[in-house]
Amino acid sequence: MARNHRDEAIVALIDRDLARAADDYTRAAYGTLAGVECEGDGRDLLGENARWAGFALSYLLLAGACYRANGENDRAAARCRAGIAVARDLQSAVLADPLDRACCAEFVGDFRVVGDVDSAIDAGTDTDGDNEMDAERNAAAYEEAADAYEAATAKADDPLSWASEPMASGAYRGPHQIARNGSHSFEWDEMHGSDPDSLAYLARRPRFKRSRLPAAVEGIVETGYVHPPRGTTEHNNATWRCPNCERSEVNWIAGETICLDCSVRMEEQ
Numbered sequence: 001m002a003r004n005h006r007d008e009a010i011v012a013l014i015d016r017d018l019a020r021a022a023d024d025y026t027r028a029a030y031g032t033l034a035g036v037e038c039e040g041d042g043r044d045l046l047g048e049n050a051r052w053a054g055f056a057l058s059y060l061l062l063a064g065a066c067y068r069a070n071g072e073n074d075r076a077a078a079r080c081r082a083g084i085a086v087a088r089d090l091q092s093a094v095l096a097d098p099l100d101r102a103c104c105a106e107f108v109g110d111f112r113v114v115g116d117v118d119s120a121i122d123a124g125t126d127t128d129g130d131n132e133m134d135a136e137r138n139a140a141a142y143e144e145a146a147d148a149y150e151a152a153t154a155k156a157d158d159p160l161s162w163a164s165e166p167m168a169s170g171a172y173r174g175p176h177q178i179a180r181n182g183s184h185s186f187e188w189d190e191m192h193g194s195d196p197d198s199l200a201y202l203a204r205r206p207r208f209k210r211s212r213l214p215a216a217v218e219g220i221v222e223t224g225y226v227h228p229p230r231g232t233t234e235h236n237n238a239t240w241r242c243p244n245c246e247r248s249e250v251n252w253i254a255g256e257t258i259c260l261d262c263s264v265r266m267e268e269q
């Protein structure tokens, strides 16, 4: 079987071809949404399996991130505006669970930050003076999510298990990958806090992203790179050596064997 578009995107990242990765993440997003590949395969994402659309949204976000890292700001904004449109439709017309709907607002915040959506609209007139207002609008999206999480958590049976279900996992995956191997990591425990019974347990997610995601996005813009995700990993595997850092920290992902730190293909010893 041919690799799916998510795997193709990951291979493109390993090839350091950000434009191709962005295109393949775009294809993965729509293929997933259409129910023909990745987590959407065989599922109705505009119907009874709508919460799996969280993964389609994560691929649109990663497409936007790859375009941003590649300096293609207009295309990044286009993907992220498309992501906002899909998320708002799911939120208002498709998803039933209030936690899933709150998660859509969290996605809107992510898309606004990754796509730098306002600045792209104001292109040509935008100056540094607008940044503060953009940040305020981004903050408003995350506050909407935090308020919705608090209201929904008060009535939810088990917010802890919801946090590992598809919408929440999709909303975690993109930012976690964008922040990988940078100085602004996104770890699960940091994002959720320590008390699953607290009203703030899920509301912490958007607030954490608001404080952390802009710096992670700056990181990919500065380095011009988005690392592939973490797959199966092994420390000190003597069979494999990284030609770049010369260590043996292995990450197996999308059929490739790459360095956990440098994301370059490893050499078999």
Ligand SMILES: [Zn+2]
Residues within 6 Å of the ligand: 242, 243, 244, 245, 246, 247, 259, 260, 261, 262, 263, 264
């Ligand atoms: Zn390395």
